Every structure is written in structure tokens, then in C-alpha cells.
Amino acid sequence: MIALANDHAGIEFKKEIIALLEELKLPYTDLGVNSPESTDYPLWGYRAARLVASGECDRGIVVCGTGVGISLAANKVRGIRCVVCTDCYSAKLSREHNDANMIALGARVLGPDLAKMILRVWLETPFAGGERHTRRVHMIHRIEQGEEL
Secondary structure (H helix, E strand, O other), rough: OOOEEEEEHHHHHHHHHHHHHOOOOOOOOOOOOOOOOOOOOHHHHHHHHHHHHOOOEEEEEEEOOHHHHHHHOOOOOOOOEEEOOHHHHHHHHHHHHOOOOEEEOOOOOOOOHHHHHHHHHHHHHOOHHHHHHHHHHHHHHHHHHHOOO
């Protein structure tokens, strides 16, 4: 299950994402929003991140104007590794090397076709695992726990 959330800037963009998820036959839960009325992106990044962190959803997709603000909010939730991606290479490596469990997209900086390409790569790329990448992901987790490296 994929947690999907957006602020007011991502309403139309989310329709494109939903079409891709349905094409790929991937289940999702749409947390909103669906109104053009201004709303606060931290709320939506947090809500999606909580579902991913709890295990209720496997991954999350969040959208705001740039992807930056909503990713910052999502990354405050323990266990979340949310990346802002504007290209397919970063999307691929965020999964292979970092086991990113959330992706943030900017509705005002990406066109829908590029966004769908990025998402397809991100959704279809597994974590590479192995000693080196696993060690680094564990280091991120240790930092999150307040440990010194």
C-alpha cells in the first residue's frame, strides 16, 4: 500500500500520480487534499509519513509546490527516508542505495510526464542491500536515534 498526500499545490498533479498507480495496479490510500484552498504542507507530509513509519503503508508519495517543504516534514518522522527527486537517476539510486521509503515531488517544478517517469523508476527499483548500503542505512537510523557515529 502506498500513502499518497499533497497540499493545495499538488491537486492536479496527484491525478496524474493516481493514474500511474492504477496503471501499475499498485494499491494506495489518498490522504488528500482535494480542495484548492490553501493548506499547510507539514500536516500532509506528516500524515503520510506516519502511515509508512507504522508499517500500514509500504511507501509514500507526497507532493507540494517544490517537494522540499513536504519532504522536510516527512523526514521528521522516525524511520522515514524521504527524498526529493527531479530526475530518474536520483530516484533509482535513492532506492538502490538509501532504501528511500518516501518520495516528494514538486508540482510547480516538474511536468507530469517527467514526474511519472521518476515515479515509475522509484516504484520499480528495489533496495540493492549488501554490506555497504545496509551499513549506511543503519548509520542513518543510528543518527535518528540520537547516537554518535
